[in-house]
Amino acid sequence: MTGSALLSTWFPEAASTHAASVDEPFYWIYFAAVCFLALFMGLVLIQLRVYRRQDRDQLGAVTGRPNPVFVTLWVAAAMGLALFGFITGLPGFINQTTPPWGAFEIDVTASQWAWEFTYPNGHVADTLHVPVGRPIRLNLGSTDVSHSLAVPALRVNKAAVPGREVQAWFEVTTPGTYALQSNTFSGDGFADMRSELVAHAPVDFGAWMEEVSDIFKGRTLVEVGELLYTRHGCAACHSVDGTKLVGPSFKDLYGYEFDTIEGARVLADDAYIRQSILEPNISVIAGYQPIMASFTGIIDDREIEAITAWFKTLSSKGGAAPDAQEEN
Numbered sequence: 001m002t003g004s005a006l007l008s009t010w011f012p013e014a015a016s017t018h019a020a021s022v023d024e025p026f027y028w029i030y031f032a033a034v035c036f037l038a039l040f041m042g043l044v045l046i047q048l049r050v051y052r053r054q055d056r057d058q059l060g061a062v063t064g065r066p067n068p069v070f071v072t073l074w075v076a077a078a079m080g081l082a083l084f085g086f087i088t089g090l091p092g093f094i095n096q097t098t099p100p101w102g103a104f105e106i107d108v109t110a111s112q113w114a115w116e117f118t119y120p121n122g123h124v125a126d127t128l129h130v131p132v133g134r135p136i137r138l139n140l141g142s143t144d145v146s147h148s149l150a151v152p153a154l155r156v157n158k159a160a161v162p163g164r165e166v167q168a169w170f171e172v173t174t175p176g177t178y179a180l181q182s183n184t185f186s187g188d189g190f191a192d193m194r195s196e197l198v199a200h201a202p203v204d205f206g207a208w209m210e211e212v213s214d215i216f217k218g219r220t221l222v223e224v225g226e227l228l229y230t231r232h233g234c235a236a237c238h239s240v241d242g243t244k245l246v247g248p249s250f251k252d253l254y255g256y257e258f259d260t261i262e263g264a265r266v267l268a269d270d271a272y273i274r275q276s277i278l279e280p281n282i283s284v285i286a287g288y289q290p291i292m293a294s295f296t297g298i299i300d301d302r303e304i305e306a307i308t309a310w311f312k313t314l315s316s317k318g319g320a321a322p323d324a325q326e327e328n
């Protein structure tokens with residue numbers, strides 16, 4: 001049996017730069033533990049043989065005093081072993097807990113019972129895609145209970161605790177697909193918290209990123225509009241069911257007329273919606289505060305088109321906007 005085959009019986013394959021700093025201390029401590037086990041079992045056997053029950057007249061005097069030399073040796077050896085474990089593990093521990101500058105950042109949200117990975121460009125996926133050979137920093141959060149993100153092949157295991165910002169980092173060395181799971185029991189659906197980490201070669205990662213970055217690919221305009229609504233946090237201030245939040249609801253918005261705080265009347269048509277997104281405070285709807293921030297440079301023309309298309313589906317006047325103008 002080769003060395004690596006022997007090792008893999010204990011650990012899953014090692015695919016990150018962290019692996020050695022986890023595995024080596026483990027094997028050293030394991031080796032030391034086996035040596036001590038052999039030593040103690042040997043001593044026990046020797047003692048059994050030497051001090052086994054004998055004839056009454058052969059019994060020696062009971063001394064009952066420990067040998068100070070042996071006691072000192074034993075205490076020193078035990079402390080040395082603990083210190084050895086500490087020292088072999090410390091550099092790896094420090095390295096694992098300090099993400100390097102310039103790492104590629106991915107936000108991770110754990111919830112009952114799914115993972116959500118958000119990329120810098122806003123793409124959200126339920127599997128974790130990363131490039132090989134580049135430090136990756138995960139910003140972990142949880143929306144409900146405690147979870148933990150574990151990728152055994154990368155020797156990564158980090159708690160995701162609600163209300164606390166936790167970071168993990170790693171650098172994958174070998175392209176491939178690795179199991180990703182939670183190691184913290186989080187209720188009935190706990191077993192569903194299994195996903196995958198896909199480590200791409202840098203070129204492939206670039207291609208993957210480009211493909212998923214195009215939100216129009218594989219989606220209708222309306223679907224893109226709805227996606228932008230959740231992705232850009234419009235939902236925090238605008239409902240889609242008529243409920244008045246901080247901002248007006250998007251239900252029955254398109255094609256309807258509204259009073260502004262200046263007392264003017266505006267029609268929510270394409271141009272008005274475009275203006276409301278790019279320069280929201282030019283005409284503020286009566287009954288609301290001018291608190292919406294501009295999305296200039298964040299949402300482009302094509303995306304505004306998609307949002308408008310989606311608004312139409314939410315409005316009873318969505319299909320007949322030009323006529324609506326004449327009606328009033």
Ligand code: HEC
Nearest residue numbers: 232233234237246247248273276280283284285288289292
């Ligand atoms: C911080 C809260 C907030 C967020 C986030 C926000 N808005 Fe608004 N929005 C408002 C408020 C308040 C108004 C009403 C005052 C005004 O017209 O500026 C408004 C008005 C609008 C209007 C005009 C509504 C009408 O009845 O005429 C549109 C369209 C609009 N928002 C679209 C969006 C879109 C699209 C997003 C996300 C990309 C978004 N808003 C994000 C608060 C917000």
